[in-house]
Amino acid sequence: MRAAPGAAAALLLWALLVPAGALRAQGTDEIRLEDIEKEIARTVERPYHLGGFLEFQPTLFGLDRDAAFYRLQFFDRDEGATAAQYDLRLRLEGSYRKDIFSLFVRADALTTQGDLDSESRIDLLEGFGSLKPVPGLALDAGKKVVKWGKGYAWNPVAFIDRPKNPEDPELALEGFYLVAGEAIRSFDGPLKTVAFTAIALPVDRDVNEDFGETDHLNVAAKLYALLFDTDLDVMVFTGGSRTTRFGVDFARNILTNFEVHGEWALIRDVEQAPINERGQAMRRVSDVMSYLVGIRYLTERETTFIVEYYHNGPGFTGGQMEDFFRFVEAGDAAFRSTGNTTAIRRAITLAEGAYGRPNPMRSYFYARASQKEPFDILYFTPALTTIVNVEDRSFVVIPELIYSPVTNLELRFRAAALVGEPRTEYGEKQNDYRLELRVRYYF
Amino acid sequence: MTTIALLAIALLLAASPAAALDGADILRKVDANLQPESFESYRKLIDVQPSGARREFLLWTLKKGKDKIAALFLEPASEKGRATLRLGDNMWLYIPGVGKPIRITNLQSVTGSVFNNADIMRLDYHTEYDVRTIEEQAGAYFLDLRAKTTAVAYDRLKMWVDRKTLLPTRIECYAATGLLIKTLYFKEPKPFDDGRLRPAILETDSPLYKGYRSYMVYARIKKRVVPDEVFTLDFLPRIETMR
Numbered sequence: 001m002r003a004a005p006g007a008a009a010a011l012l013l014w015a016l017l018v019p020a021g022a023l024r025a026q027g028t029d030e031i032r033l034e035d036i037e038k039e040i041a042r043t044v045e046r047p048y049h050l051g052g053f054l055e056f057q058p059t060l061f062g063l064d065r066d067a068a069f070y071r072l073q074f075f076d077r078d079e080g081a082t083a084a085q086y087d088l089r090l091r092l093e094g095s096y097r098k099d100i101f102s103l104f105v106r107a108d109a110l111t112t113q114g115d116l117d118s119e120s121r122i123d124l125l126e127g128f129g130s131l132k133p134v135p136g137l138a139l140d141a142g143k144k145v146v147k148w149g150k151g152y153a154w155n156p157v158a159f160i161d162r163p164k165n166p167e168d169p170e171l172a173l174e175g176f177y178l179v180a181g182e183a184i185r186s187f188d189g190p191l192k193t194v195a196f197t198a199i200a201l202p203v204d205r206d207v208n209e210d211f212g213e214t215d216h217l218n219v220a221a222k223l224y225a226l227l228f229d230t231d232l233d234v235m236v237f238t239g240g241s242r243t244t245r246f247g248v249d250f251a252r253n254i255l256t257n258f259e260v261h262g263e264w265a266l267i268r269d270v271e272q273a274p275i276n277e278r279g280q281a282m283r284r285v286s287d288v289m290s291y292l293v294g295i296r297y298l299t300e301r302e303t304t305f306i307v308e309y310y311h312n313g314p315g316f317t318g319g320q321m322e323d324f325f326r327f328v329e330a331g332d333a334a335f336r337s338t339g340n341t342t343a344i345r346r347a348i349t350l351a352e353g354a355y356g357r358p359n360p361m362r363s364y365f366y367a368r369a370s371q372k373e374p375f376d377i378l379y380f381t382p383a384l385t386t387i388v389n390v391e392d393r394s395f396v397v398i399p400e401l402i403y404s405p406v407t408n409l410e411l412r413f414r415a416a417a418l419v420g421e422p423r424t425e426y427g428e429k430q431n432d433y434r435l436e437l438r439v440r441y442y443f
Numbered sequence: 444m445t446t447i448a449l450l451a452i453a454l455l456l457a458a459s460p461a462a463a464l465d466g467a468d469i470l471r472k473v474d475a476n477l478q479p480e481s482f483e484s485y486r487k488l489i490d491v492q493p494s495g496a497r498r499e500f501l502l503w504t505l506k507k508g509k510d511k512i513a514a515l516f517l518e519p520a521s522e523k524g525r526a527t528l529r530l531g532d533n534m535w536l537y538i539p540g541v542g543k544p545i546r547i548t549n550l551q552s553v554t555g556s557v558f559n560n561a562d563i564m565r566l567d568y569h570t571e572y573d574v575r576t577i578e579e580q581a582g583a584y585f586l587d588l589r590a591k592t593t594a595v596a597y598d599r600l601k602m603w604v605d606r607k608t609l610l611p612t613r614i615e616c617y618a619a620t621g622l623l624i625k626t627l628y629f630k631e632p633k634p635f636d637d638g639r640l641r642p643a644i645l646e647t648d649s650p651l652y653k654g655y656r657s658y659m660v661y662a663r664i665k666k667r668v669v670p671d672e673v674f675t676l677d678f679l680p681r682i683e684t685m686r
Binding site for chain 2: 031033036037039040043044049051052053093095097102106125130132134135136138145147148149150152170172173182184185186187192193195197224226229231251252253256257259261296298300302376378379404407408410442443
């Protein structure tokens, strides 16, 4: 039964790599101007676009059977030392434009088959219409990702976006249903651009129900300026679904190859409810700050370094997280000795909330180094990423190889090793390591 | 008598093109002959590997004035929708679905080509370079150009300009260390949408990438002036609506 996805993977790889040889054989230095002109004329005349990619991703998880999150997930069964998973994803993107109106849709069809989980689903990631009467004025309505913030791995000022996965921050996100108006003005002088964005985001039982408290109309606004070659944003969010919050961000190239960026957010009336080791919650409401500072640096040898420090204001302290892990241990011990699932089930509920979020603690360090085309291998980029939990010194290391042997085919191999002592974030994750291959063909 | 002598000298000077044009004038004319100050264009980037394998990118570009340029990738599918924006020394890359536009540098290459971002989003040469010396050579002017600021991609350019057409035929690009980074060859002049003769093919090779060649093939260059607001970060995700 487990062999079938592997065979499918081999078949898919073969199907994708065969055209590679064919294309290589075609390679000549001939430039035919007439052919290129005809090709461009065809592209120019099309008012629509349909494209996307087909992706196959087998993943092998090395499970940590002593870890808290393993015990929460599989407290009443043993899943062994490893688990395999096979994801097949079809991403479709389409756009159409006529005069001042345009339409954009991005959707995923995903099938997951694996030892731990199997599911199939279709997700509309984005789907919105735009009216643009003049270039400086636009109105969008529909499901959209807003993309606020300058950070690479985290965006504390992205008040109306879903959080990125810091281990893979370039993955497309799912948007929320909203109406957004945008006005842009350009100037000569040190202030080159000013842009204002206003957003209305309704939340009820059927629309954006996972955003926050239902039956509210939330509003958000952002003012952007390009001033003295520095990107600056000021943003605000208010409404009943989430508490009011304010933010600023900036990005600037200090040198042509050295960029600095930062974000700061003040979140009002944040409710925090950490538990003690007996599972008793201590509710507290306060204003908290989150911020991020980072750099992006490109060397002469085309190595790119991205380094960021992230302070997650609403996150748990090391002590609070340790208490949670102790509570899980106690709940697991109680289940094993008496069969009583009360405590472990409460811990599972907590893990589905704030304790189970990616990076639930206060301070993180992110570093990524990627080398473009080393050893003269064209379209090959190896990279090494690490995320360190600064408080408990646990971390994940992610070596990665990306290669595009032919146009529109991308292969990515990744490993992730999660390292940490007991009762630390990465030490208590469900997996010790992860190996994944992603084969993506764009069309 | 003195008046006649001065008039004769003036006429002689006017008859000699080298004397009539100084380096800065020639460079301005080269810029005007290569592309209008504000335009849209379609071009293809072709990267050829030593094995002969090639990879092609189709770009649509908008430029306005001295320092505003935006480029949108139309093909291949893996790059479709990527857009770059340049405002003076500031450059950004927008990747659909990823996030806000990120700042990039002019020496990077968003395509993996011998052409870097500064080549793909080139401003007029006279905007970024001063002419240090000019020499007359057989059928050509030789211009020695120095970057006006350290933010410019190449510290020094050696430019050979055809005397009849005032179009460049070859440009060597050097780093501040004196290292030759690449050579650009301007080929196949043809009349474009406004009737002007311009090189349709820009070829490059580099001692840093031995055996690799890249071509920039212009199929359309058309005068077009769009509002300044098009060249802004917030507009970048919508840039295709201007096509």
